[in-house]
Amino acid sequence: MARQFGRRKFLIYGSATFGTSILLKACASNPTPQAGESASPTTAASPAAAGSGNTIKVGILHSLSGTMAISEKSVVDAEQLAIAEINQAGGVLGKQIEAVVEDGASDWPTFAEKATKLIDQDKVATIFGCWTSASRKAVLPVFEQKNHMLWYPVQYEGQECSKNIFYTGAAPNQQIEPSVDWLLENKGKEFFLVGSDYVFPRTANTIIKAQLEAKGAKVVGEDYLPLGSTEVTPIIAKIKQALPNGGVIYNTLNGDSNVAFFKQLQGAGMGPDKYPSMSVSIAEEEVKAIGPEYLKGHYAAWNYFQTVDTPANKKFVEAFKAKYGSDRVTNDPMEAAYIMVYIWKQAVEKAATADDMEKVRAAAVGQTFDAPQGQVSLAANHHLSKVVRIGEVRDDGLFEIVSSTDKAVAPVPWNQYVAETKGFACDWSDPAKGGKYKTT
């Protein structure tokens, strides 16, 4: 039987299609050839690029697939919301913002690759992106080499201060340290540290241990779970051994392990009355996914909760629900992502250009914004001053705010409890100081 569509024909048609598509792509992606050729990678991006035409291109680089899609998708939603709002209000410098969304696919080399693509090929004016510290560390060399700009919206472990990154999530002194202080004051002096086994929980726990030692409290145990693991029985047994009469659990678990941990903690009869826990990776979205029944009465430390009572927050929550559905919730990284787009816009307007990185960077420092969490301002170390809050999980899955600082806390990226970075600071407004200088 002779098949009509043989291998040879397939090869011919296939290569013809392939060739045509490459040709089309080549034509489409190079409408302004002079811009592509003249831009050398070491100089600041050429003015002809992002600002040309009636739009300003910005990059959005998050994981839309893979493990981290769970968290990063809603951050993309928040960024898109801010961009849509800005565009509706007339755009930046009279131009509309055009977002180029790329998928980092929860894979760190892919992040670096896509960042290069956004900068070189799409010629974006800035990039909003990343969630995990691993992805940020992967793209950092790209941004430094190309002298470009990344806005990073997630609380992180600190110990970094790059000229090319603006950190709008909390530094440790804006989340972890105040929450430990609050626990010491209100809940007890014996701590059990539980975390996922990767860089953030380990660094965070190093800080917590140094802090507790300085304050005369005790860490009775410490345990790490592989990312994604859901077998928490041994950890629960250990907590029970170490704290037979109750005590504080400091939880830096990430992702799926949280669900297993809290479901089984309740099954083991260890409720928040005897074993209160403080989490730094559980926000409104995660509470919804774990189930408020399991988390009620436990605590979390963030800068923003959906229940924050400010006019700006009311507006933000309403706009978000109108755009994405009334069952959606807002959380801290989403708020940080939302405000960083606005701060970038203010910086561009002050600098009167979107393409000159040096000018935009200089203009960004000192910008203030009336954010949903309260007024924030961008410090010279490229971090945001933020209000610190502690929330307790309610029946409806939102947080009852039990403690809140009066005003925004200034960011300290280099940790002052850890011996290696004690006495260091960061200041990008002064060329003599830079990313890491000794204060004393």
Place this chain on the structure above:
Amino acid sequence: MLTGLVDGILGGIGIGSVLLLAALGLAIVFGLMGVINMAHGELMMLGAYTTFVVQNVFKSLGGDWLETYILFALPLAFLVAALMGLILERGVVRYLYGRPLETLLATWGVSLILQQFVRSVNWVLVIGLALFCLFFFGGMWLLSRRADWQRLRGWAIALLLPLSLGISAVTGNILSQTYKLVVTKPWFGAQNVDVTAPKWLRSGFSLGSFQVSSVRLFIVALTIFCVVGIYLFLQRSPWGLRIRAVTQNRSMSACLGIPTQKVDALTFALGSGLAGVAGCALSLLGSVGPNTGQNYIVDTFMVVVVGGVGKLVGSIVAAMAIGTLTYLIGSDAFRPLLTAVPPLADFFTFFSSTSMAKVMVFALIVVFLQVRPAGLFPQKGRTVDA
């Protein structure tokens, strides 16, 4: 001393039964059929999502119904996963019998597709898929009744494929333009979803000085039920007899008039269905999200390999052994016994963190497989080489 022993056994059985429940389906698909099904975890995930849907339906019914949803979710999860397994076997796996590498890659691909499917499934996608299947497969079926079908086949595909793709794409576009968020909103989304155990499973009760969690007890009971059920099915029912016959000698069974293709499909569906049940039960302990299945796939293969491919009893013993070992090392149970020998005590303390315990368990498994490469209960006889 005695309390430590009882505690270790209880904890071990708790972890072991979870492992066993997750591995049972694989023990059938991989153990009996020899198919390396990388999508096993995703079938568990489908079971977990079925539980989520059933829970929401019962929630809307209100009243005391919510307390019983899990009893309805279990059989439904079995059915959904079994159906998916059937489609998988008929659509992919049956073309790849005897080619383990291709099966591995193909099922791995299916697992990725299923993961992304639950992330992005919405009405538009479902309607588009349904339309595509209707036009493409319906058209093929209609045409295949013509006498000159063999000659037409290539052209039919070339014509029907873009046509049905176009129709479904256009319909999807129109739908999303007219109804907006209502149809384009994902059903589940990339976020994990919340499955809450009924109240009677959420607490625990004390047994002397031990706290036993009722979910664990429920899973132990369910595991026993499943094991007994499979045993009876394989040993006492006519289809079980056929399955055993085909796994022992395929060509001879075919000669004797056993419909081997049907047996293959049934075995695969059975294994998949068990994965669904496992997913339903494990949603009470852990998270339900697109990645749920990935967390279990390595553990399940480990159980089947250590137990010996082709033997259910091997999987049972292996699951319990691995569970107990994980618990004892992970909870640092050896330390009180070894205080007399400080270096040894330090050694076990070092490995007592949960992630290090896993390293140790894997190292022990590697050593064990060096001694007994075929597992705890190797299959004997001439069929082994076949």
